[in-house]
């Protein structure tokens with residue numbers, strides 16, 4: 194049973210991750226993790242120390258749990274550039290801060306750190322509203338670039354074809370064909386997927402003004418420590434190979450593309466054909482599994498259909514089942530995940546322990562630590 | 574110049590005089606909205622997220638909001654939307670007619686439309702137009718409000734809403750002035766009573782340790798006078814906006830104060846707005862059995878988990894549980910299996 198320790202500052206509740214039911218739990222690992230997250234409250238998504246929180250928690254886990262692999266995400270600059278009106282210098286300071294936190298983790302842990310930029314942010318131009326269609330258009334808070342389209346009429350498709358802000362409309366069959374899926378793989382795909390042009394964004398659920406938005410890039414930067422990778426799905430096998438000789442950390446630095454990447458890098462494909470991943474769950478999962486994940490996670494899925502009273506994993510965002518084939522599962526030695534992208538690190542990394550912020554729409558609720566494996570730890 | 578009659582600020586309005594909320598003016602000698610049918614966002618959620626715990630449990634709803642507010646709460650959670658000049662927001666607002674908004678709700682399988690991002694009284698005519706279309710479509714209308722409308726404004730809200738969650742934030746004039754930016758709580762208490770006569774009312778109180786926590790007993794006495802079945806949501810304050818640097822209130826301390834204040838006086842008391850709260854289940858007022866279970870994901874994220882009612886009553890002792898509206902069909906199925 195996977196346990197989740199929910200830390201709301203000076204108050205904790207431990208639950209069964211799958212059911213959400215409270216569980217009395219103790220033991221060397223549970224006590225160690227509960228103590229750690231209790232001592233390290235999350236400062237908030239746009240707080241200047243937010244990326245340092247990731248490095249600090251990861252370093253303490255390295256000290257106490259002695260993992261061989263760490264999956265880290267550094268996202269403060271992603272939130273700040275997206276939702277705060279920053280000057281160029283402030284933007285650069287935020288990005289520099291993220292790389293400084295990565296560098297500090299590398300220096301103090303002794304891990305070989307592979308850094309991936311998840312893609313650049315560009316100025317948000319004009320919101321695109323698709324609610325006037327006959328059919329239903331669905332986008333989500335963190336996916337501003339793609340919308341799912343259901344029950345579209347011929348008039349809708351014609352309107353979209355001539356819409357000045359729409360870059361692409363793909364039918365489900367086209368998506369399946371692009372990614373080599375069968376009909377059975379299309380259950381969570383929308384009937385059509387709509388992609389907007391650069392700078393435009395789909396407005397629907399985001400309350401706050403968007404200043405910058407991810408421009409899903411065909412390629413993303415990967416630090417050259419990893420050796421050659423052609424696609425983001427090649428990162429996993431290369432990491433597993435590197436793990437034979439080194440303790441390895443994968444650091445995803447969000448909202449950073451090739452232009453801002455300060456380290457020596459190579460590029461790898463960030464999708465296929467017309468489809469490129471936005472930073473977020475789908476992209477993280479593709480990296481973790483080493484295979485494209487658009488069938489499982491895409492911005493056009495009618496997410497609210499899963500939000501029922503019997504939903505499994507109530508504290509795991511859109512996930513209602515545990516992904517299989519994650520990188521954490523493939524590593525026999527100890528593994529950790531730490532990140533400030535909330536509510537999915539623990540699902541898509543599959544690492545033994547995951548510590549992540551529990552912030553919803555930037556509202557700081559605290560920290561969630563998930564323990565998937567207790568059997569690798571005898572205390573320290 | 575005329576006086577706005579929507580909320581108790583009763584601002585002077587003219588062609589270029591917009592009032593405190595900056596959402597109304599009077600270009601033709603009458604109160605008119607400056608930005609009718611303009612929405613900041615809409616999202617699909619469940620009634621529990623608002624929170625409504627005793628109205629249409631589990632029902633899917635379309636959550637909507639506009640811009641502007643008539644309060645100046647120091648801890649406003651939506652300051653980036655409601656504290657900025659609404660005129661400066663118009664480039665990112667959505668222009669959606671009442672008919673289209675109701676169509677969106679229907680396409681998404683929503684049972685209700687709930688106005689909850691900002692204060693609905695600042696967009697009352699728009700809300701009334703939506704309500705008229707929603708009613709013909711058989712949709713429930715709800716809102717979250719600070720309860721500061723005039724009697725006329727409150728009557729207009731009561732006429733169109735099936736459920737209202739009123740925020741009773743504090744009682745003392747000092748608190749109202751320093752934390753909310755209004756002179757006193759009188760209109761809010763009056764409006765809670767008035768609304769409870771015409772529609773389903775739940776009440777929410779964000780608790781700030783040492784600031785309004787000593788008033789909890791007095792608030793409970795007031796609510797018990799309105800009716801012991803009024804559901805009361807005590808919130809652990811999430812320090813936002815001007816209070817961002819303040820400490821989070823202690824769950825243990827505030828929880829104990831809430832429990833002590835409400836014991837034996839109110840039938841449905843909840844303490845939440847933080848992850849993993851244990852105080853989100855509905856307990857039978859007769860025997861204490863958990864008859865509705867929920868998960869708490871913190872602010873705006875509560876979920877219905879299970880319903881154990883037998884014909885609207887406790888299966889153990891038979892005591893009726895106060896609910897407005899039916900339980901979401903999917904939940905009822907789950908409860909019977």
Ligand code: SF4
Pocket residue numbers: 577578579580581582583584591592593594595596597642643694695
């Ligand atoms: S609604 Fe209230 S704040 Fe807004 S103009 Fe009218 S009286 Fe003033």
